[in-house]
Amino acid sequence: MKRINWMLAVLVVAAPLTAIASCETVKADINQKIINNGVPSDGFTLEIVPNDQADQAGGQVVGHCENDTQKIVYKRNGAESDAVPASTGTSQDAPSS
Template sequence: MKKTLMVGLALLTLSPLVAMASCDSVKADITKKIVANGLPESGFKLDIVANDQADQAGGQVVGHCDNDKQKIVYSKTANGADDSTASPKTGTSQDSSAQ
């Protein structure tokens, strides 16, 4: 009975440590998901910032880490913006050839 209680107490004590993911691993997972959706790694940037500085980072918060003390902020780079403006979905090249 004591052994079961000790194991349960040890698991309960260690569970918050397992739940805390390192910021680098969370950032790597988010990067993989974004690249899997078709955006090249050169087209975006992920920054790890302190919780209170997330608003000044100039991007969208896409994750958190370090027991919610830090945020991961996504922003497009110049390469990503150039690729989206050259996309045929904008209609600029198609409109000019049709006229």
């Protein structure tokens, strides 16, 4: 019984850490897709923000993570346009037709 309680305690502590890692993983994947589409790595930034702050972040939402509680926002550096390459993000982020 003590072993089960100990394992449960470890899972409770580790769960938030895996959620954070998953957001960083999604961000890294999107970052690589943008670079693969020809955008220089210093030409944009990606930022992880809470859902309720995504509109105020001043960019375009290109992904989400942590059970859709966090958004990944794309901002173009040094350009007037916030255009994102069409194949960036996930299928859930694509506009519906």
